[in-house]
Amino acid sequence: MSTIEEAPAKHVGQSLRRKEDPRLITGRAQYVDDITLHGMLYMAVVRSPEAHARIVSVDGAAARAMPGVTAVYSGEDLSDLVAPLPMAWAPPGVEMKMPERWPLARGTVNHVGDAVAMVVGEDKYAVADAAQAVQVEYEPLPVVVDVEEALKDEVLVHESLGTNKTHEWTMGGGDVDAAIAQADVVVERRIVNHRIAGAPIEPRGVIAEFRAGSLTVWSSTQVPHLLRLFFAVQMGIPEDHVRCIAPEVGGGFGGKLQVCAEETLCAWASKQLGRPVKWIETRSENMAVSHHGRDQVDYVRMAATSDGTITAFHANIIQDCGAYFGLLTPMIPELGAFVMTGCYKIPNVRTDITGVLTNKYITDAIRGAGRPEMTHMLEVMIDQLAAELGMDAIELRRKNFIAPEDFPYQTPYGITYDSGNYAATLDRALEMLDMEAFRSEQAALRDQGILRGVGFSTYTEICGLAPSRAVGPKGFGLGIGLYESALIRVHPTGTVTVFTGASPHGQGHETGFAQIVADRLGTDPASVEVIHGDTATGPMGLGTYGSRSLSVGGVAAAHAAEKLAQKCKEIVAFNLEANVDDIEVSSGRFSLAGDPDQGMSLAEVAGCAYIDASAMPENMELGLEQTLIYDPSNFVFPFGAHVCVVDIDAVTGKVDVVRWIAVDDCGPAINPMLIDGQVHGGVAHGIGQALYEQVVYDERGQLVTGTFMDYALPTAEEIPSFELDRTETPSPSNSLGVKGIGEAGTIAATPAIVNAVIDALQHEGISYIDMPLTPLRIWQALEEARGRGDGPKATEQGQPLPSQAEGSAGSGPTQPEGGAA
Amino acid sequence: MGTIVPLQITVNGQPQEVPVEPRQLLVHYLRDTLGLTGSHVGCDTSNCGACTCLVDGESVKSCTVLAVQCEGAQVTTIEGMTGADGELHPLQQGFWDEHGLQCGYCTPGMIMAAADLIERHGPGPISEEDVRAGIEGNLCRCTGYHNIVKAIQAAAEKMSGVPA
Numbered sequence: 001m002s003t004i005e006e007a008p009a010k011h012v013g014q015s016l017r018r019k020e021d022p023r024l025i026t027g028r029a030q031y032v033d034d035i036t037l038h039g040m041l042y043m044a045v046v047r048s049p050e051a052h053a054r055i056v057s058v059d060g061a062a063a064r065a066m067p068g069v070t071a072v073y074s075g076e077d078l079s080d081l082v083a084p085l086p087m088a089w090a091p092p093g094v095e096m097k098m099p100e101r102w103p104l105a106r107g108t109v110n111h112v113g114d115a116v117a118m119v120v121g122e123d124k125y126a127v128a129d130a131a132q133a134v135q136v137e138y139e140p141l142p143v144v145v146d147v148e149e150a151l152k153d154e155v156l157v158h159e160s161l162g163t164n165k166t167h168e169w170t171m172g173g174g175d176v177d178a179a180i181a182q183a184d185v186v187v188e189r190r191i192v193n194h195r196i197a198g199a200p201i202e203p204r205g206v207i208a209e210f211r212a213g214s215l216t217v218w219s220s221t222q223v224p225h226l227l228r229l230f231f232a233v234q235m236g237i238p239e240d241h242v243r244c245i246a247p248e249v250g251g252g253f254g255g256k257l258q259v260c261a262e263e264t265l266c267a268w269a270s271k272q273l274g275r276p277v278k279w280i281e282t283r284s285e286n287m288a289v290s291h292h293g294r295d296q297v298d299y300v301r302m303a304a305t306s307d308g309t310i311t312a313f314h315a316n317i318i319q320d321c322g323a324y325f326g327l328l329t330p331m332i333p334e335l336g337a338f339v340m341t342g343c344y345k346i347p348n349v350r351t352d353i354t355g356v357l358t359n360k361y362i363t364d365a366i367r368g369a370g371r372p373e374m375t376h377m378l379e380v381m382i383d384q385l386a387a388e389l390g391m392d393a394i395e396l397r398r399k400n401f402i403a404p405e406d407f408p409y410q411t412p413y414g415i416t417y418d419s420g421n422y423a424a425t426l427d428r429a430l431e432m433l434d435m436e437a438f439r440s441e442q443a444a445l446r447d448q449g450i451l452r453g454v455g456f457s458t459y460t461e462i463c464g465l466a467p468s469r470a471v472g473p474k475g476f477g478l479g480i481g482l483y484e485s486a487l488i489r490v491h492p493t494g495t496v497t498v499f500t501g502a503s504p505h506g507q508g509h510e511t512g513f514a515q516i517v518a519d520r521l522g523t524d525p526a527s528v529e530v531i532h533g534d535t536a537t538g539p540m541g542l543g544t545y546g547s548r549s550l551s552v553g554g555v556a557a558a559h560a561a562e563k564l565a566q567k568c569k570e571i572v573a574f575n576l577e578a579n580v581d582d583i584e585v586s587s588g589r590f591s592l593a594g595d596p597d598q599g600m601s602l603a604e605v606a607g608c609a610y611i612d613a614s615a616m617p618e619n620m621e622l623g624l625e626q627t628l629i630y631d632p633s634n635f636v637f638p639f640g641a642h643v644c645v646v647d648i649d650a651v652t653g654k655v656d657v658v659r660w661i662a663v664d665d666c667g668p669a670i671n672p673m674l675i676d677g678q679v680h681g682g683v684a685h686g687i688g689q690a691l692y693e694q695v696v697y698d699e700r701g702q703l704v705t706g707t708f709m710d711y712a713l714p715t716a717e718e719i720p721s722f723e724l725d726r727t728e729t730p731s732p733s734n735s736l737g738v739k740g741i742g743e744a745g746t747i748a749a750t751p752a753i754v755n756a757v758i759d760a761l762q763h764e765g766i767s768y769i770d771m772p773l774t775p776l777r778i779w780q781a782l783e784e785a786r787g788r789g790d791g792p793k794a795t796e797q798g799q800p801l802p803s804q805a806e807g808s809a810g811s812g813p814t815q816p817e818g819g820a821a
Numbered sequence: 822m823g824t825i826v827p828l829q830i831t832v833n834g835q836p837q838e839v840p841v842e843p844r845q846l847l848v849h850y851l852r853d854t855l856g857l858t859g860s861h862v863g864c865d866t867s868n869c870g871a872c873t874c875l876v877d878g879e880s881v882k883s884c885t886v887l888a889v890q891c892e893g894a895q896v897t898t899i900e901g902m903t904g905a906d907g908e909l910h911p912l913q914q915g916f917w918d919e920h921g922l923q924c925g926y927c928t929p930g931m932i933m934a935a936a937d938l939i940e941r942h943g944p945g946p947i948s949e950e951d952v953r954a955g956i957e958g959n960l961c962r963c964t965g966y967h968n969i970v971k972a973i974q975a976a977a978e979k980m981s982g983v984p985a
Contacts, residue, residue, distance in 0.1 A: 020925070022917070025917055033862070034852075201926045202863065282865050708866055716956050721970070
């Protein structure tokens with residue numbers, strides 16, 4: 001492990017306004033749909049209205065005859081593709097049944113929206129019209145939608161696999177069963193973590209241009225370098241002849257961490273037709289065929305001694321993968337399992353995961369990816385256990401916290417938490433809340449028919465993906481390491497370009513990375529341009545997801561800048577005839593320690609390096625450029641305490657979030673304003689899932705929530721103002737001491753809301769309700785608790801409640817009636 | 822491709838006379854015909870507001886209006902908010918200063934909706950509640966709205982001449 005180095009912190013730590021913003025606030029940014037190429041054609045996709053069917057025939061003749069239509073293709077036409085769409089995780093020793101997923105369906109369709117044919121033409125309206133004229137005959141097959149039904153294998157999603165169960169995977173430490181047998185108290189719950197959408201406001205989009213043997217693809221993606229790799233594999237094009245560009249990307253949230261059918265379709269069609277091909281996803285398509293997230297049924301057990309010492313935690317996770325695997329589908333719950341112990345010393349833990357196929361769209365990484373689900377289970381169960389023990393949930397947390405002096409702390413899984421001070425964030429959050437005042441407000445409001453509740457979530461999570469040896473093919477089984485790259489080029493005039501392999505979509509890399517590099521090179525962030533998202537400009541990179549950009553990509557940039565700074569110091573020392581160790585970076589210059597008048601600016605140093613070789617030490621390479629690949633030594637583990645206060649209307653069951661307090665710790669801040677922004681958005685995503693958002697399929701596999709009319713993204717009226725603070729506990733794992741923050745809010749949020757709602761309702765005898773905590777669910781729970789439980793059982797969409805929710809809506813039993821053990 | 826009809830319209834102060842298909846949406850006219858790509862399309866159902874622009878001073882979702890419906894109208898898009906000398910509109914400045922955007926995709930629509938909100942409100946500070954109600958037709962997935970609200974309040978105060 002490296003030590004924390006004292007960087008010359010002039011710009012680092014400041015809330016600098018973003019360098020990205022001028023183009024974005026003036027309408028001058030360039031997203032994929034803003035790009036038009038000469039001779040460009042448009043593509044529309046013909047999608048299955050059936051959730052499961054055999055394709056009898058595809059007839060494109062009528063469509064082909066329509067004005068402006070260039071070509072119509074179906075799955076058979078794409079038989080020259082070398083490989084299907086990829087899945088990048090092959091854990092050693094785990095038997096996995098993986099369905100093949102081709103860009104256009106072959107033989108059967110397996111979910112609503114499965115791509116059957118594509119229409120390419122001169123005009124986007126023309127191809128939309130023509131797509132409707134493609135005649136597809138389907139022979140419907142039986143459909144299975146519910147994940148626990150699918151486990152029975154009565155209806156198979158892919159007959160050729162012989163089962164819907166794709167794999168089983170167990171990770172654990174200690175002896176859960178023995179600990180549970182010996183415990184004073186055991187709490188069991190069935191917790192449904194329902195399916196949600198990523199829903200970036202910019203839908204996906206692609207332009208592919210195959211020209212003179214080379215392929216260039218512009219895609220709204222989080223992973224341009226991975227795309228290039230997979231294009232090479234899928235289409236049999238040498239990797240050096242493929243260039244992928246992520247231009248301005250309008251949000252990702254994991255939804256653009258995918259290798260998508262439409263990317264391949266555009267590239268393939270461009271190769272066929274010799275013209276660029278563009279596809280822009282509609283929102284209806286985005287809801288149907290941009291991957292969904294979560295969707296687990298979790299059978300959870302927590303055991304403790306009567307004094308509140310937690311002795312065991314067990315999660316049996318049934319993961320609804322959907323009809324196929326996406327890039328990382330089966331890996332998602334595993335990522336959560338890595339931090340199953342959360343902030344607590346729990347000696348015996350086990351995660352059993354079963355992957356299951358259903359006739360729905362794929363699930364994959366959405367903001368947090370496995371960690372929100374696991375944190376939800378853990379933090380909800382802490383409150384459930386506290387209630388069972390008759391103990392204060394905050395005290396239960398404190399009693400079991402890993403203490404600051406325990407770090408580095410090895411969990412029973414063998415994961416090493418880098419650093420933490422969990423009680424400090426909780427203490428600060430409690431100070432901001434004022435519990436005494438809260439309880440008196442709660443009592444006063446109850447008399448007015450408002451049920452107020454407070455809920456807590458103290459989380460730690462794993463991010464900074466990742467040490468390549470640990471996660472790569474011979475470790476955890478990912479198909480690639482997760483290092484990150486930086487290339488820093490100081491130009492002859494002293495301005496700087498930083499190329500990063502991270503690929504942002506709103507996070508602010510151009511500002512934060514510029515702050516890091518500027519301080520190290522004695523210049524101003526305004527003179528540092530950060531270039532990202534183009535495989536032709538920078539070295540191989542892995543992209544932006546998993547809260548990795550700063551703690552991996554940012555550290556790469558810092559190390560590259562430090563190497564360049566050392567070269568600058570040697571040049572300055574040569575010119576001043578001084579000792580290199582006496583040269584320091586201060587006040588934006590390289591100068592002699594103790595005599596700041598003696599020194600050179602970065603521009604002067606660059607002048608030597610590029611223009612006047614005689615001003616360089618002999619044998620020193622000319623130029624000022626550094627490429628660096630940084631492979632982290634460990635993950636990083638941010639943490640924090642979130643507090644949610646809700647008001648529930650006792651008549652309608654409507655929940656309002658009235659306060660949100662968050663004290664997060666992601667190590668020393670590079671730009672505090674950017675951190676706050678990530679927490680705001682992350683928590684809002686969690687509030688959305690907990691209260692409003694749910695992807696709903698009916699029993700025939702029809703998508704009920706196909707637009708923003710039906711899928712309730714929270715608006716400004718549903719989200720409160722946030723009360724934020726931070727503590728700074730450096731990570732010993734990297735030289736900046738930084739951890740990730742992009743997903744922390746989402747990971748922390750949902751259990752805080754559920755716990756707050758239960759706090760508001762427990763005097764009514766309600767002990768647990770599953771998300772989403774809609775007015776209907778809460779009203780039904782209140783009716784049941786008040787002995788009037790004959791109310792209608794239906795979703796807000798008028799559909800019968802999905803069967804996976806039925807068992808847990810209302811005051812759940814302490815002992816569930818068994819699970820799929 | 823169907824019939825083409827004439828259209829006279831003024832966009833960001835510039836008279837335009839490019840004929841259009843009668844079914845062409847205003848947002849596609851702005852983006853594809855005039856090249857004003859600052860107005861974005863984020864949904865099919867006029868929920869997200871990324872395409873919001875001003876038609877005769879009122880905010881409309883340009884994905885739900887046909888270009889031909891704007892015959893004779895004055896249309897303002899995000900590109901028209903910046904002064905001729907590049908000076909930022911107080912709303913643009915507010916979004917920058919308050920970190921009211923992340924990915925930026927919803928931002929042009931947010932700014933245009935806020936311009937209408939401030940215009941309708943008249944001079945003086947706008948309460949957080951009123952700002953939140955005023956932009957509930959515009960979705961943002963990145964910011965949790967917190968800084969958007971602050972940005973609009975800051976701009977409203979600046980536009981009223983009240984020190985922020």
